[in-house]
Structure formats: structure tokens, C-alpha cells
Amino acid sequence: MRESKPKIGVYVCHCGTNISGKVDVEAVSSYASTLPHVEVARNFKFMCSNPGQQLVIDDIKEKGLNRVVVASCSPRMHEKTFRKACQTAGINPYYFQMACIREHVSWVTEDPEQATQKAKDLVRGAVARVAHHQQLASRVVDINPNVLVIGGGIAGMQAALDIADGGKKVFLVEKEPTIGGNMSKFDKTFPTLDCAACISTPKLVAVGQHENIELMTYSEVADVSGFVGNFKVKIRKKPRYVDADKCTGCGLCTEKCPSKVLSEFDHGLAYRKAIYSPFPQAVPNTRVIDAEHCIYFQKNRCRACEKFCEAEAIDFDQKEEIVEINVGSVIVATGFETFDPTPLTQYGFGRYPEVYTSIQFERINNATGPTSGEIVTKDGKKPEAVAIIHCVGSRDQNHQKYCSRVCCMYSMKFAHLVREKTGAEVYEFYIDIRSPGKGYEEFYNRLQEEGTHFIRGKVSQVTDIVDSPEDEGKLVVVAEDTLAHKVRRIPVDMVVLSVGLKPASGIEDIARMVGISVDSDGWINELHPKLGPLATPSDGIFVAGCCQGPKDIPDSVAQGQGAAGEALSLISRGKLEIEAAVSTIDPERCMGCRQCEEVCFYGAISYNPVLNVCEVNEAICKGCGNCAATCPNKAIELRHFNNDEILAEMEGLMFAPVDTERNFNEKAA
């Protein structure tokens, strides 16, 4: 852009007596009139008032000013006001600079002479700087109203439903063959003990049938590029080897399939076939072939499913597909996984068949699970005593330091179910009971009344070594009871490990693709722990549910709804103004060292291997200037805070020889 020769107007404000009481405003304005390129310098009672602004506007129009300096309060107060006045008068709003002579001078300086001197210096700096200012145009881009939700647990489903109900299109990407997430494995939910399937199955169905939701199960996000309002996303759809349009979900294929594998959904407690559906209410109910365990894929024979499928839905030739979609915002809702207790050998998980993780115990309780909901040992016997060990892997310096928040509550839920279904004695080994939630403490009280034994102390060992006749055929749980001050040995038939929550695997990849970060435990960093819990530092990327940290179902649902609200609010803005004071890279100067790319926290800079230069995505850049100060070649210009502008201000402030000609001469040449 060609910059014209500067014609500067300087306006010194009295701010009533706030400034003029200390600073000799008359002296400052007459001094200003002697500075290079200054066409007019005035002082006025209240510059921010309408007559004050009018003074500027009239001078711009009548005297042909093209640069304005106002020496008054902090730019944080009135920079916008004066920029607008400039615009009204027909010059670019960035042709304006403010000198702060109230907060930084008159209010903080004892001596009037020194205050006046400081004010003159600041005005000189501003005049020197403004001569270098360039016209900048803020750009407006359209916001694509489609939303991508990653993860189809309760949080992601809720978000998708709210957005879809609001009339906007949602792409819901789930890596498993079905949506539902962890909640669909449960039997009952604390503290109300309502049946998990009864409250979640209708959601699964609603998601599956919603005309505004495009469900992409057995799929993963492969790439995300672009910026708020305009993301381009590549989705990798894994082959199911079953044609979703033809499959009726009758399940005959599953019946006939001869290959058996341990079921992931039942966490290894039951078998599934190589062609399967994770659970009866799965959405979609299209089967999927697990190629790794399919006899046809491994040994090139069988094809039993194909023979029996009346719908002719089996398609062994299906290939992985990459689908490209465009969205304006993204909600990350990838949830959690449970902690694997195998390394904590003292608990005997994997060694003793009657030691279960909590999520396995959920399956045992579930009517569609391995025991059809009956609590029995692997020998099919009803237990007489069950131990539940809290904080396995959580609140542990060697594993996860944090509290997983839901384990105390689900442990007590288990205690209730065991007592109700078997009448067995239940021993809860806990460190502290954490029950902060609506109705949670009441649930704890209820459990105590129901006769559950609460033993405060960390379990040191689970063993099958017999010490006394009653240990025979049992697992003995050894713990120091810290309230009774003695070591207890309790023989039980089943042990449940209340394992903690950890972020879903692959969360780092998702975070990297959408340009957000995770904390040292792997949970996604929200924009602000209090005031921005669902937003992230990347505009247009929101979070919901357990991927942000452990939480229960009510909180996950609330976050899903909140994130949907954030996305809808963004969509209803329709357009987005992009900050003008952003960085640009001069490809002539850039040598492709990529140091700028490394320091940019927002991923605004990308490397172009063809030209061997880096490029800034202006829509992502936040204008911090880190890159500009890092580039060894000075190839980066942060607009409105470029080297010329800052150095000129500095030279001006310090009475150094001011070279105001430098920039515009070059440009005008």
C-alpha cells in the first residue's frame, strides 16, 4: 500500500484538570507544533467529548491531515473512540496514535516540570511513530454453520443433538463401531440409580435418526486445516466390510461366524465374533468385520457370513475412505479410558480371576453383559463377601496424582447393587469419601444405613495365601484400618478395583490437529479454568465432557450443552472480523529456518516446502509478535507493531535522532 507523506495533527487533552493540573498542556502543544510533519497542534479541555472529537474531524477534513496523535488518557480508555473519529473523517483508523499523559504522567509524577517534560517526550514518541503508520483493513469472513463433534459419548451426543435441534448440520465422528461411549456399558447410574440404558438408549436413537446429524462411526479425524469459521477436515472412514445401506442388523452373520475373540466392550469378560456389533442397542446397528480375526482375511477361506446374509450386505472389497468436510467450529468430546491396574501387582489383577476392574464390574451388572446382570463369580457362585478398593491409580504419586472424581460414587453404587442382588457383605476400602454433588452425600448416608462396611485405609495386598480356616478358597484383602489403628485381613469372594480415569488414547493427535494443548496429565487445556471452561485458545474449538478432566454424567451433559451453545452463538454471528494487526512474512527475506513456526503458540505459521518459506495464516494469528522478534532474518512484519514503528517511537521518546523519512520515502519511491 502506498503511504502518503505524513501531515500530523496533535491534540493535547486537559482532562479537566486531571492533566492540566500537573502538565503544562500549553507548552506541550506548542512544543508539538515544532516537531517534524506536524501540521497543527492544539490543546483542549476534553478531547474525548463530542466537541473534542469534532476538532479532530474538522482538522482532518479542512487541513488535509492524514495522521493524528491524541495525548490524553490511556489507550485502553479511548483508543477506539479516536480511531472511530479518524474513520468518520475519512482516514484509516490505524493512522492514529495515543500518548498516555494521564495515567503514566500527570497522576504519577510529583514535579510539574518533570511531568511536562515526560509528556513532551511521549508526544514526540507518538509523533515519530505515527509517521510510520500504515493503513490497515480489517477483514470480514463468513462463518460456515456446520459443526464437527469428535467423540460420540454422552457429552458429544448431547452437543450434537442440541446443535441439530437448533437447525444446524452436525458431523459426529466416533472411532468405535457405535456411539454411546462409556455410559452405554453401565447398568445403573449414581446417585439416582436410574437405569443407564433407559436414559442413554433414546439419545443414541435420536442421534442416529436426526436429519441434521451425519453420523460417521468407525471413523477418525485425519487432518484439520483452516481457522475459525472455515475449517477443512479430512475424516478417515475405516472399512466395515458390511454395506450399511443393506445391513438390516438381523445378526444371522454373527450367529454363523466361527471365529471368537474377547469382547472389548465387555472388557475381556465375554467373547464376541469376528463379525459383530458391540452391544444389542448399538447405533448404527450395522455389523462390522474385525479383519484381524476374520478367517477369510487371515486364511482366505470361510465367508460364512456372506453365504448366510440374505440382504447381501457383506462386502469384503470395501476400502478405507477419506471424506472431506467443511465446518465452522469443532467440539472435542473424546472422553476417557479407565486406568489399567496390571502394574499395581499388589492387587493381583490378571493373577486372580476374581479381581475385576470397575468397568468390568459394570458389565457384570449389565443385563446385556457376560452374566446377564447377575453378580456371580467365574464359577457361577453368588459371592458372600465383596471388597471394593478405591483410588486405584488415582491420588497416587507414582501414577495419577489427581482425584478421578467419580470413583467414590460409582464404588458406592456397586455396594448398593451387590447388597441388593446378592445380600453379600461389602467392604469399601477408601482414603477419603468424596461425594460433592447434588444428592451425593445423601447417597453415601444411605449406603451406610444399608450396612456397607467402610474401612478407611489403603489396601497393601490382595492375596490367596491362607492364614486361618476362613481364608480357605477366598481372596484376602489386607489393609491398615487407620481409624481403628489396626491391620485388617478380610476374606472375600470378589474384589473390585475402582480404577481412575485417564484421557482417551490419541488425544494428543486430536489436540495437535485442532491446535490446542493438553496438560501434564493429558487432559485438554480449556481457555480459562473459571471463565472459559468450554472454549480453548484456538477460536472455534470447544471442549465437552471427560476429555477436559474427570467428571460425572450430569457435568458431561452440561458441558455438551454448553459447547453446543458456544458453537451456535458463533454460527449466529454469521460473520467474523479478523484482527488487522497480524504478522506477515516477506517471502523474499525468509530463508525457511522455521523458527517462527516453532514459537507460534497458535499454529498460525506453516512451512511451504515448495518455496522453502514460512507463511502466516492471518485468520489464526493473534498478533503477539513473538515470531517477529524471533525471526533471525527480520522477514516478519507484525502490522501496527512493526520494527519501524516501534524503533521510531523509541527514538522519539529518547530524543535520539528521529529518522521519520525512512519508511515512507522507501514506500513512495
Place this chain on the structure above:
Amino acid sequence: MADNGMEPKIVAFLCNWCTFTAADLAGTSRLKYEPNVRIIKVMCSSRVDPVFILKALLDGADGVLIGGCAPGDCHYSKGNFYARRKVALAKKLAESMGLDSKRIRLSWIPASEGPLFARVVNEFTESIKQLGDNPTKREVYI
């Protein structure tokens, strides 16, 4: 106080979100502090190129103050950590040019800390008075 009658010239680069705001707060709280500091606003302390610092000293500033948000509070997440590296580099270069690196100071001053801003300015002004005039005052073009 070093009463050598010296009125040092100090340039301060303050980040918009924290330290510049703290300076505003010192003003609205009517705290009085030494008049020697001249403030330049940058959006983030990470914008401060070591070249700015050196150029200021070579142009005759007696001291350069860089102010940013407290660790963890940078508006751009981690800019202040990058600032720390850049300032460390500037100090090394200053030493190699025969300048005392104490003429450069990086301070993390949160937006709510008007009094801390005033105190840092007073302390820094005082320490520059102790150091005396910048010995390399001369004109340099970068």
C-alpha cells in the same frame, strides 16, 4: 538514594495485557513514582526483539525495562517465557559490548499490581543511578 543529580533515561517495553495495565492502575491509584521511565506498548513481552533493547542502549538509554505477565498468565499463553530467553540473549550481547547487563531488567508484573509497578520503576531508576551514565552513548543506526 544515589543523589548524583543524574536523571537517567529509561525505556520500558510493557505488554498490553498485564504490565501496561498495571502502569495504568498505578496511575488511577495516584501512586507517585520516579519520572524517568518512558513507556512503549507492545502486545506481548515476546514482541521485544533483543535488537530493540540493544538499540535503546546504543542510542543512549541508561536502562531498559521489559514488563510482562506473570508466568502462566501471558495472554498468548507462553510469550513471557520466550521474552525471558530474548532478554537473556540481550544481556549477554550487552555484556559483550562492555555494558553492564544490570541496565536491562525483565519484570513480571500482573495487571492488578499497580503498587508493584511503581516499586519496580523506583528500584530500577535507583539502580541505574548507581550505575551512572550509559558509557556508550552514541548514534547507531540499525
